[in-house]
Amino acid sequence: MKLFSSVHDVxxxxxxxxxxxxxxxxxxxxxxxxxxKTIGLVFLNPSLRTRLxxxxxxxxxxxxxxxxxxxxxxxxLELQDGAIMNGSTVEHIKEAAAVMGQxxxxxxxxxxxxxxxxxxxxxxxxxxxxxxxxxxxxxxxxSATRHPLQSLADLITIEELKTKPRPKVxxxxxxxxxxxxxxxxxxxxxxxxxxxVDFVIAHPKGYELNADFTEGATITNxxxxxxxxxxxxxxxxxxxxxxxxxxxxxxxxxxxxxDKLQPTNHAKVMHCLPVRRxxxxxxxxLDSDSSVVIHEAGNRVWAAQAVLKQMLQTL
Amino acid sequence: MKLFSSVHDVxxxxxxxxxxxxxxxxxxxxxxxxxxKTIGLVFLNPSLRTRLxxxxxxxxxxxxxxxxxxxxxxxxLELQDGAIMNGSTVEHIKEAAAVMGQxxxxxxxxxxxxxxxxxxxxxxxxxxxxxxxxxxxxxxxxSATRHPLQSLADLITIEELKTKPRPKVxxxxxxxxxxxxxxxxxxxxxxxxxxxVDFVIAHPKGYELNADFTEGATITNxxxxxxxxxxxxxxxxxxxxxxxxxxxxxxxxxxxxxDKLQPTNHAKVMHCLPVRRxxxxxxxxLDSDSSVVIHEAGNRVWAAQAVLKQMLQTL
Amino acid sequence: MKLFSSVHDVxxxxxxxxxxxxxxxxxxxxxxxxxxKTIGLVFLNPSLRTRLxxxxxxxxxxxxxxxxxxxxxxxxLELQDGAIMNGSTVEHIKEAAAVMGQxxxxxxxxxxxxxxxxxxxxxxxxxxxxxxxxxxxxxxxxSATRHPLQSLADLITIEELKTKPRPKVxxxxxxxxxxxxxxxxxxxxxxxxxxxVDFVIAHPKGYELNADFTEGATITNxxxxxxxxxxxxxxxxxxxxxxxxxxxxxxxxxxxxxDKLQPTNHAKVMHCLPVRRxxxxxxxxLDSDSSVVIHEAGNRVWAAQAVLKQMLQTL
Numbered sequence: 001m002k003l004f005s006s007v008h009d010v011x012x013x014x015x016x017x018x019x020x021x022x023x024x025x026x027x028x029x030x031x032x033x034x035x036x037k038t039i040g041l042v043f044l045n046p047s048l049r050t051r052l053x054x055x056x057x058x059x060x061x062x063x064x065x066x067x068x069x070x071x072x073x074x075x076x077l078e079l080q081d082g083a084i085m086n087g088s089t090v091e092h093i094k095e096a097a098a099v100m101g102q103x104x105x106x107x108x109x110x111x112x113x114x115x116x117x118x119x120x121x122x123x124x125x126x127x128x129x130x131x132x133x134x135x136x137x138x139x140x141x142x143s144a145t146r147h148p149l150q151s152l153a154d155l156i157t158i159e160e161l162k163t164k165p166r167p168k169v170x171x172x173x174x175x176x177x178x179x180x181x182x183x184x185x186x187x188x189x190x191x192x193x194x195x196x197v198d199f200v201i202a203h204p205k206g207y208e209l210n211a212d213f214t215e216g217a218t219i220t221n222x223x224x225x226x227x228x229x230x231x232x233x234x235x236x237x238x239x240x241x242x243x244x245x246x247x248x249x250x251x252x253x254x255x256x257x258x259d260k261l262q263p264t265n266h267a268k269v270m271h272c273l274p275v276r277r278x279x280x281x282x283x284x285x286l287d288s289d290s291s292v293v294i295h296e297a298g299n300r301v302w303a304a305q306a307v308l309k310q311m312l313q314t315l
Numbered sequence: 316m317k318l319f320s321s322v323h324d325v326x327x328x329x330x331x332x333x334x335x336x337x338x339x340x341x342x343x344x345x346x347x348x349x350x351x352k353t354i355g356l357v358f359l360n361p362s363l364r365t366r367l368x369x370x371x372x373x374x375x376x377x378x379x380x381x382x383x384x385x386x387x388x389x390x391x392l393e394l395q396d397g398a399i400m401n402g403s404t405v406e407h408i409k410e411a412a413a414v415m416g417q418x419x420x421x422x423x424x425x426x427x428x429x430x431x432x433x434x435x436x437x438x439x440x441x442x443x444x445x446x447x448x449x450x451x452x453x454x455x456x457x458s459a460t461r462h463p464l465q466s467l468a469d470l471i472t473i474e475e476l477k478t479k480p481r482p483k484v485x486x487x488x489x490x491x492x493x494x495x496x497x498x499x500x501x502x503x504x505x506x507x508x509x510x511x512v513d514f515v516i517a518h519p520k521g522y523e524l525n526a527d528f529t530e531g532a533t534i535t536n537x538x539x540x541x542x543x544x545x546x547x548x549x550x551x552x553x554x555x556x557x558x559x560x561x562x563x564x565x566x567x568x569x570x571x572x573x574d575k576l577q578p579t580n581h582a583k584v585m586h587c588l589p590v591r592r593x594x595x596x597x598x599x600x601l602d603s604d605s606s607v608v609i610h611e612a613g614n615r616v617w618a619a620q621a622v623l624k625q626m627l628q629t630l
Numbered sequence: 631m632k633l634f635s636s637v638h639d640v641x642x643x644x645x646x647x648x649x650x651x652x653x654x655x656x657x658x659x660x661x662x663x664x665x666x667k668t669i670g671l672v673f674l675n676p677s678l679r680t681r682l683x684x685x686x687x688x689x690x691x692x693x694x695x696x697x698x699x700x701x702x703x704x705x706x707l708e709l710q711d712g713a714i715m716n717g718s719t720v721e722h723i724k725e726a727a728a729v730m731g732q733x734x735x736x737x738x739x740x741x742x743x744x745x746x747x748x749x750x751x752x753x754x755x756x757x758x759x760x761x762x763x764x765x766x767x768x769x770x771x772x773s774a775t776r777h778p779l780q781s782l783a784d785l786i787t788i789e790e791l792k793t794k795p796r797p798k799v800x801x802x803x804x805x806x807x808x809x810x811x812x813x814x815x816x817x818x819x820x821x822x823x824x825x826x827v828d829f830v831i832a833h834p835k836g837y838e839l840n841a842d843f844t845e846g847a848t849i850t851n852x853x854x855x856x857x858x859x860x861x862x863x864x865x866x867x868x869x870x871x872x873x874x875x876x877x878x879x880x881x882x883x884x885x886x887x888x889d890k891l892q893p894t895n896h897a898k899v900m901h902c903l904p905v906r907r908x909x910x911x912x913x914x915x916l917d918s919d920s921s922v923v924i925h926e927a928g929n930r931v932w933a934a935q936a937v938l939k940q941m942l943q944t945l
Contacts, residue, residue, distance in 0.1 A: 091904035102928035274406035298417035589721035593714040613732035
């Protein structure tokens with residue numbers, strides 16, 4: 001694998017999930033693969049799980065890890081082609097990416113969307129320029145419109161915990177106090193649409209996701225109906241796609257509470273974290289056995305390790 | 316050892332000190348112990364000595380190290396149980412701690428006190444919640460009321476440099492320009508009270524420490540008297556316990572100067588650092604052979620390494 | 631080697647360049663040398679290339695790496711001898727340096743000039759105090775007036791890419807929007823003056839460098855004339871030495887553009903990066919085969935590795 005930016009970069013999803021679960025059993029079995037190989041993790045935004053789990057995955061594989069907080073430790077990046085750089089940006093992404101490619105065998109990069117200009121965000125210009133100019137394999141640590149390592153960890157978690165061959169998985173919108181990217185729901189949706197699950201998306205009117213990511217999913221505005229017989233509930237807020245990046249008024253009753261789990265099939269509740277307690281999800285769920293969010297976060301290691309292993313094998 | 320938060324977590328202090336001194340002789344003797352084990356060092360506040368010495372200790376033991384500046388690289392933490400998280404905090408400590416426990420075999424955490432609410436600080440709520448929720452062994456990198464790795468390094472230093480079986484050790488308050496935590500003096504006091512030393516605390520009226528930490532110590536407001544025949548002088552500022560977190564006017568003459576060493580027994584001068592030169596301690600002392608502050612800082616490695624070794628042995 | 635602060639610390643420049651080029655062929659040949667040795671990289675300023683390439687070099691040599699962003703993760707440093715530290719500085723450089731020397735076998739430090747007080751900057755007081763007090767070998771990661779790892783990488787690049795025994799190398803001033811240090815041009819000049827090249831410096835009137843660094847160079851204010859038959863063009867902005875740290879009005883036409891390469895000998899264009907596109911250098915050059923800036927940045931690893939190898943051999 002030379003690029004891991006979306007589900008479309010994966011030739012065999014089932015194999016990748018199985019690889020993750022095998023690595024969970026034998027975390028240190030492939031340390032020769034990473035010997036003298038370096039991963040550079042570049043953050044343009046904050047990160048907890050991705051930062052730690054990807055480091056851990058790389059260390060498990062015997063790699064060296066170099067972390068760069070580009071915004072704080074490096075230089076302000078210019079992203080526009082042809083820019084006359086007489087303002088506040090110090091280094092063009094062309095040079096920054098190419099230089100980092102000189103020092104790393106694999107690069108991971110996180111770049112959130114601005115949520116101002118939809119075309120700009122959905123063109124993935126920062127991520128794609130990085131891929132174009134760095135010259136080495138790149139793994140997305142969450143880009144403007146996708147978070148594939150999260151989605152792979154989610155699928156690993158479902159595969160691990162499911163109690164029937166084809167579980168019902170419901171992605172349900174949740175309230176939040178500020179506009180969040182669509183990266184996690186987009187990404188979760190496109191992975192679920194390719195997985196062997198019965199996939200339903202529930203959200204209030206106005207929160208329709210870009211249809212490119214949801215082809216094959218059942219979509220409803222009725223949360224109660226969606227949750228019925230659910231095996232897994234994936235709770236997540238996102239801002240509107242149209243008007244782009246906006247929070248629509250109302251919908252506080254979409255917070256997932258314990259009583260909403262009644263009609264489900266003892267559903268396991270998932271969330272990518274960080275979660276706003278008692279806004280997106282109630283304390284009573286997060287503190288109950290229904291929640292698998294910590295287990296899910298733990299699986300981030302095996303998702304990252306499966307991807308890095310496949311990348312190392314092509315170096 | 317599963318927890319290192321205070322002297323009360325240590326079953327045999329003498330043995331731990333001896334272990335530190337042995338590791339100083341053979342730093343790399345136990346690298347198999349740490350192989351494929353990861354320590355996560357979580358900083359909610361600045362750190363120089365603790366940051367570097369604990370990394371060095373872990374590397375000496377063959378461990379992997381992941382550092383997280385929670386305040387700058389991660390998310391703003393919510394600490395209140397039951398909070399409706401519709402404000403500026405992004406992640407609850409319950410999730411943050413539990414997630415980090417998924418990625419690390421041992422966690423070190425630094426969390427300073429707010430110095431506003433004494434009950435809050437002395438309940439060690441941040442540190443204790445972290446311990447409660449992370450699910451792996453935790454070592455304090457300085458909490459609201461204690462700094463046990465510092466105290467252990469101090470005791471190692473005294474053991475190493477003492478010229479008589481039971482030296483006189485004086486903790487003397489020093490002036491400062493801003494209110495500092497009581498963590499270092501609390502911790503030093505409770506370790507000295509359990510060590511085989513003649514322990515005296517000298518401070519101006521109004522700077523009485525919480526009595527829980529000083530049981531068995533001789534306490535005086537007369538610095539001259541305290542310093543007489545001292546073998547070790549531990550210089551440290553702290554703010555008042557009552558009124559909590561305040562700096563009381565005056566007392567500038569408590570700065571330790573060279574002439575005050577005259578009546579001592581060629582006392583060695585200690586300080587945990589950072590030190591405000593010519594406010595807490597005069598240049599002439601810090602630049603003289605009486606000062607052992609750098610040697611003491613060097614011993615931070617062996618203190619951390621002794622603790623981590625004992626933790627690794629229980630994994 | 632115990633100190634790498636300038637070309638004057640190198641006994642045999644040709645040998646050091648050759649060592650860098652050999653390490654490029656066999657990056658992992660000396661991993662025993664760095665086993666259980668730790669480098670501490672201390673940054674008082676931002677860094678991308680130096681930060682990553684020096685880490686990579688140390689890892690290639692089998693070393694442990696500890697990075698400290700002193701300004702953000704540690705304490706505000708006091709630099710004045712004899713200061714009464716009752717202001718905002720928390721730790722004196724005497725202690726900070728000495729303490730870091732306790733935890734590292736080699737220290738690298740970056741400290742930019744203030745560009746306010748020429749005597750202060752040119753005395754290299756921060757860097758020199760660090761060297762004086764830390765007690766271990768020190769490598770400059772760019773100081774107030776020099777950037778020797780960059781210059782060594784530049785010379786390695788020239789040696790690698792030259793097509794004649796004694797190439798013509800031209801350092802040409804370039805426009806910029808803010809005052810930059812003289813460290814890179816000073817350093818490049820003093821290395822080139824000792825190398826087997828025909829070295830020319832071109833700059834507008836008023837941008838004369840300190841003569842200590844340029845002895846033996848041909849200096850001109852005529853860029854066209856300088857570039858004639860050039861084999862390598864090193865583009866760099868710097869602020870005036872007199873009046874110190876100022877940007878003089880005009881000179882925008884000193885930007886290097888493709889047409890200016892016509893009279894050269896197919897010159898290769900170098901720059902230490904970061905570069906202000908279309909201010910210092912035009913897009914058309916940076917995006918053409920004439921530019922070797924990425925290759926040059928890649929060579930930063932081998933420069934650092936050659937220096938660290940020589941330092942490790944003297945430990």
